[in-house]
Amino acid sequence: MNILSKRSRFASNPIHEEDDLAERLKRSGRNIIKLSTGDPAVYFPTPKYIIKAYIEALREGRTYYSRAEGTEALVDAVSSRYRRMYRIDLNQKDIIVTQGLSEALYFINSSIIDEGNTAFIFRPYYPAYMSNLYLCGGRCALGDYDEGRGWSIDVQKAAASIKRLKKTSRGKGLKYIIITNPNNPTGTVLQKKALEDIVSLANESGLLLISDEIYDEIIFNNARFTSVSKLAAGIPHMILNGASKNFDATGFRIGFVIIPESDPQSEKIKEKIGEYAKVRLSSNTPAEFACAEAMNNVVEHRRSIRYMVAQISDRVNHAVKLLDENSHIDTVRPNGAFYLFPKVDFGRMRLKDDVDFAKKLLLEESLQVTRGSGFGSPGHIRIVSLAPKKILEYAIDRINQFCIKNSKR
Numbered sequence: 253m254n255i256l257s258k259r260s261r262f263a264s265n266p267i268h269e270e271d272d273l274a275e276r277l278k279r280s281g282r283n284i285i286k287l288s289t290g291d292p293a294v295y296f297p298t299p300k301y302i303i304k305a306y307i308e309a310l311r312e313g314r315t316y317y318s319r320a321e322g323t324e325a326l327v328d329a330v331s332s333r334y335r336r337m338y339r340i341d342l343n344q345k346d347i348i349v350t351q352g353l354s355e356a357l358y359f360i361n362s363s364i365i366d367e368g369n370t371a372f373i374f375r376p377y378y379p380a381y382m383s384n385l386y387l388c389g390g391r392c393a394l395g396d397y398d399e400g401r402g403w404s405i406d407v408q409k410a411a412a413s414i415k416r417l418k419k420t421s422r423g424k425g426l427k428y429i430i431i432t433n434p435n436n437p438t439g440t441v442l443q444k445k446a447l448e449d450i451v452s453l454a455n456e457s458g459l460l461l462i463s464d465e466i467y468d469e470i471i472f473n474n475a476r477f478t479s480v481s482k483l484a485a486g487i488p489h490m491i492l493n494g495a496s497k498n499f500d501a502t503g504f505r506i507g508f509v510i511i512p513e514s515d516p517q518s519e520k521i522k523e524k525i526g527e528y529a530k531v532r533l534s535s536n537t538p539a540e541f542a543c544a545e546a547m548n549n550v551v552e553h554r555r556s557i558r559y560m561v562a563q564i565s566d567r568v569n570h571a572v573k574l575l576d577e578n579s580h581i582d583t584v585r586p587n588g589a590f591y592l593f594p595k596v597d598f599g600r601m602r603l604k605d606d607v608d609f610a611k612k613l614l615l616e617e618s619l620q621v622t623r624g625s626g627f628g629s630p631g632h633i634r635i636v637s638l639a640p641k642k643i644l645e646y647a648i649d650r651i652n653q654f655c656i657k658n659s660k661r
């Protein structure tokens with residue numbers, strides 16, 4: 253008998269698949285540069301006012317299980333944030349706090365996906381969308397972010413795919429569309445028009461629209477971010493967000509799901525996700541109190557996020573400039589988050605594909621990046637551009653030399 257379940261094979265994460273090899277190389281004395289994990293807290297210390305609030309929460313004895321759906325202090329802080337930033341009014345029950353957005357994905361799929369149901373996911377996608385969906389017995393139908401159009405969404409193509417799918421028996425089990433804005437791995441900030449079209453598509457096809465907006469304050473190059481919460485009034489939708497990126501607190505494990513509508517479907521989902529939250533009892537209580545202060549202290553937050561975004565923008569733009577010197581690589585300039593997702597011209601290289609590229613880059617140049625096929629887009633690599641410019645300069649010089657070395661003559 254196989255002790256492991258069949259579904260457990262989907263419990264994997266391409267972002268971490270080279271970690272063991274990198275660790276072994278490190279132990280053998282190599283200095284590995286890790287450009288594979290999108291963890292801002294490694295390079296930017298979590299703001300002091302947030303750390304202070306965490307310590308205060310501990311001192312005040314806030315070490316108990318908190319309300320499963322989120323402590324009221326944090327739920328109210330999230331609600332104020334959305335009123336302040338997007339002018340939407342939320343009730344307490346519209347917000348459910350989770351242990352990172354990652355847990356929200358698990359709760360959502362567990363609540364609404366039955367064996368064989370389908371979700372519509374655009375590629376390149378954040379890998380956890382896929383693993384959570386598959387772990388719950390779901391299947392995916394793929395749309396595309398269009399590289400030729402700056403990784404924007406090809407909504408017409410998506411509409412045609414959904415229409416086709418709806419005519420099949422599988423179409424009956426189509427449950428939701430998920431988008432990521434700003435995007436991981438491309439860093440794209442979607443234009444308002446594309447978002448309006450996606451909202452209309454979800455509405456016309458009767459699908460729940462989920463928008464992962466975890467980088468909604470990490471915007472640069474004068475891009476304008478629009479939250480789906482501002483466009484989807486009257487239509488069942490969910491906004492996912494958390495403390496990891498905007499508040500530079502990945503290790504706190506705080507995320508949240510927002511379900512602003514009160515139609516019967518939305519109410520059912522809110523209630524069920526709340527039940528899932530109760531099954532796991534509580535989020536990290538002191539972190540919840542710290543995150544409430546993180547959001548409520550607007551002056552301190554503004555100061556911290558402005559500094560971090562200015563630094564990130566400088567690093568990302570510098571990295572793009574250096575990569576542009578590489579004739580084997582083509583990069584769409586990102587306007588948000590902190591990832592680069594260049595396309596590699598494998599036709600002109602002696603490397604087979606992105607898997608081969610990532611592995612050899614680690615073995616030969618001590619640089620860890622992630623293969624694009626892990627995000628559903630082979631032929632690309634993902635580079636996290638959070639490190640200081642000097643490190644990025646060194647790393648990209650290694651990538652450029654590596655491409656020359658592996659070029660077909």
Ligand SMILES: Cc1ncc(COP(=O)(O)O)c(C=O)c1O
Nearest residue numbers: 290352353354378436494496507
């Ligand atoms: C698009 C996206 N969603 C969700 C997450 C996970 O966030 P959390 O740390 O809140 O679980 C990440 C982390 O990189 C991400 O890039």
